[in-house]
Amino acid sequence: MTSSRTIVIAGAGIGGLTAALALAARGFRVTILEKAELLEEVGAGLQLSPNASRILIDLGLAPRLATKAVTPETVTIMTARSGGEVVRLSLASPARPDAPYWLVHRADLQGVLLAAIQSHPDIDLRLAAPVQDIAAAADTIRIGDFEAAALIGADGAWSAVRAKAFPAIQPQFSGLIAWRGTCDAASLPPDLRPTGVQLWMGPRAHLVVYPMSAGTRINMVAIVPGEALAPGWNAPGTHDDINLHFSRARWPANARAMIAATDNWGRWPLYTMPDGGVWHRGRVALLGDAAHAMVPFAAQGAGMAIEDAAVLAQCLGETTSDDELPAALARYTALRQPRVTRVQRMARQQGQIYHLRGPMAFARDTVMRLLGPNRLQARQDWIYHWRP
Numbered sequence: 001m002t003s004s005r006t007i008v009i010a011g012a013g014i015g016g017l018t019a020a021l022a023l024a025a026r027g028f029r030v031t032i033l034e035k036a037e038l039l040e041e042v043g044a045g046l047q048l049s050p051n052a053s054r055i056l057i058d059l060g061l062a063p064r065l066a067t068k069a070v071t072p073e074t075v076t077i078m079t080a081r082s083g084g085e086v087v088r089l090s091l092a093s094p095a096r097p098d099a100p101y102w103l104v105h106r107a108d109l110q111g112v113l114l115a116a117i118q119s120h121p122d123i124d125l126r127l128a129a130p131v132q133d134i135a136a137a138a139d140t141i142r143i144g145d146f147e148a149a150a151l152i153g154a155d156g157a158w159s160a161v162r163a164k165a166f167p168a169i170q171p172q173f174s175g176l177i178a179w180r181g182t183c184d185a186a187s188l189p190p191d192l193r194p195t196g197v198q199l200w201m202g203p204r205a206h207l208v209v210y211p212m213s214a215g216t217r218i219n220m221v222a223i224v225p226g227e228a229l230a231p232g233w234n235a236p237g238t239h240d241d242i243n244l245h246f247s248r249a250r251w252p253a254n255a256r257a258m259i260a261a262t263d264n265w266g267r268w269p270l271y272t273m274p275d276g277g278v279w280h281r282g283r284v285a286l287l288g289d290a291a292h293a294m295v296p297f298a299a300q301g302a303g304m305a306i307e308d309a310a311v312l313a314q315c316l317g318e319t320t321s322d323d324e325l326p327a328a329l330a331r332y333t334a335l336r337q338p339r340v341t342r343v344q345r346m347a348r349q350q351g352q353i354y355h356l357r358g359p360m361a362f363a364r365d366t367v368m369r370l371l372g373p374n375r376l377q378a379r380q381d382w383i384y385h386w387r388p
Contacts, residue, residue, distance in 0.1 A: 004322060005029060008141075008148040010131045010161045012039055014046075014106070015288030015305030016154030017113035021059050022309050024122045026317030031146060032123065035130035035155075039114060044106050044180045045212040045219030047197065051386040052303035054099035055310045064112045069102035070211045072196035079365050080202030083252025086368050089377045091196070101384075103197070103219075105212045109302075131160045134284070139322060141283045149322040150283045150329065152312065154305070157271050158231060159290035162278065169278050171271035171293050176351070177226030178270055178296065179242055181262035183218050185211060188261050192254060194218065199354070200255050203361070205245055206354040208299075209258055220262045221296070222246070223351070228269045237265035270295055272348075276341045279333035282326055287312060292340045297354065298347035300383065304340055310388040311335050343383065 005028050009016045012034035020030045048056070048069075056065060075089045091101040117123050134151065135142040141151050153161025157171045185193055193211075200207035205224045212219050224245040229235055239260065246259055277292030279285060288305030315332040319325055356364050368376065 004149065006031065006148045007150050007152060007316070008033060008143050008146050009152045009154055010034075010143075010159075011153065011155030011288075011290070012036075012114075012125060012127075013154060013156060013288065013305075014109060014113070014302050015309055016152070017110065017117055018055070018059070018306050019152060019154060019287060019309035019312055020123050020125075021113065021116055021120070022055075022313030023316065024120055025059065026313050028122070028316065030123045031148070032117070032125045033129040033131055033143065033146070034125065034127050035160075037128040039110065039127070040107075044221075045182075045210060045217075046104050046106050046109060046302045047210070047299040048102040048104060048109075048306075049299065049303055049380075050099035050101060050384045052306040053102050055306050055388065057099060058310075059116070061112055061116060064115070065102065065104065065109070068108040068112070068214055069100075069104045070213075070215050071100045072103055072210065074196040076194075076196060076198050077368065078198055078200045078255075079361070080200060080251050080255065081361055081365065083254055086201075086365050087371075087373050087376060089373045103210050103212050105217065105219075106302075108213060131155070131164075134161070134164050136282055136284070148283075150285065150316070150325050153284065153286040153290045154288050154309075155290055157273070157289040157293040159286065161284065162286055162290050165281050165284045165286075166278050169274070171231075171273055173228040174270040174272050174295055175225055176223055176270045176295065178268045179222040179224065179237055179265055180268060181220050181237075181265040182212075183220070183261045183263055185216055185218050188218060188258065192258055192261075201354045201356075201361070201364070202246075202255075203250050203357040204355050206297075206351075207246075207255060207259075218258075218262075220258060222259070223270075223297075223354075226267070226269070229267070231271070234266055234268045237267045239265070241265075272344075275344050276337055277344075279337060280329040283329070285312065285329045285332060291336075292344060294344045295347050295351055297351040298343055298383070300343050300347065303383075304343060307339075307386070307388065308336055314388055339386070 198209040287308035315328040
């Protein structure tokens with residue numbers, strides 16, 4: 001395989017597939033190497049705020065995604081202290097009419113991306129193709145039997161590409177576990193069926209609930225303290241296990257009823273990369289969790305990977321020869337690192353706020369009510385209004 005204007009991407013997740021489409025749109029040939037023999041996604045949901053959805057729209061994916069996504073009108077912040085609403089934020093904004101806020105099933109998004117990949121003549125997806133050997137030369141990089149102008153590691157928090165390019169840098173366990181599950185919307189009473197995003201704040205835990213799959217399924221994520229599993233692994237969970245964290249003494253009946261209706265619980269230990277992440281070396285660059293795995297409390301994990309893909313394609317697309325690619329990857333790093341660092345820190349701080357207890361939780365709820373929805377929502381504008 002010739003290396004000229006050919007990019008190899010390791011990983012066929014959301015970030016890797018988006019990067020492949022964005023790079024192909026800039027005239028590159030792309031080979032995606034995915035270690036899995038079959039692309040499968042767990043039944044988890046994703047929040048795609050306007051900074052991410054407008055990129056997918058620009059790639060021509062809106063017609064397929066719009067039929068599967070839910071476009072919520074509000075985020076309702078609830079408190080376990082009383083079981084009531086603290087404040088309701090509007091997600092409708094005339095300032096961004098080109099980009100909705102979407103709630104999607106991860107498998108639905110991956111399916112839409114995959115269909116676009118498979119129909120593109122300049123993208124080659126190889127399954128059961130792990131990255132094993134990387135050999136850099138002055139003007140190319142060899143990945144096994146493939147020769148390319150650059151290698152992009154989009155292979156998750158336990159990235160094989162990062163392990164080879166930056167062996168000293170590894171994710172660290174956050175001390176938190178994400179419990180994820182889904183249920184049929186019809187299994188919940190109408191008064192408990194969310195139409196938008198619900199964020200429940202409670203003592204040392206929080207809960208996020210929202211519809212997906214055109215409103216037919218409800219996604220639930222519970223964040224609680226826990227012990228780390230083996231790196232890169234998740235495990236099933238039971239109702240008895242999760243009920244220990246959401247007991248009658250600390251959580252109201254409506255929150256516990258939604259938890260009880262949820263099936264197929266799974267536990268994912270949350271690992272994070274250092275603030276600022278790790279980005280590139282020579283002709284190798286990282287994106288998404290491989291570069292900057294973060295806690296999910298700003299709902300920007302997928303969004304940052306999609307942004308990475310767009311900026312990466314923009315920087316590489318400005319080159320006229322393969323010799324310019326290392327410098328373009330340095331520009332990509334310079335553009336992405338400050339913004340991602342800010343999002344990493346914001347996500348961590350929000351998690352601390354959500355988990356306050358006792359008088360501090362009362363003070364948090366009071367301050368949120370005093371600030372009101374407009375001022376609280378304005379704090380997200382720097383995220384949502386971003387454009388590549």
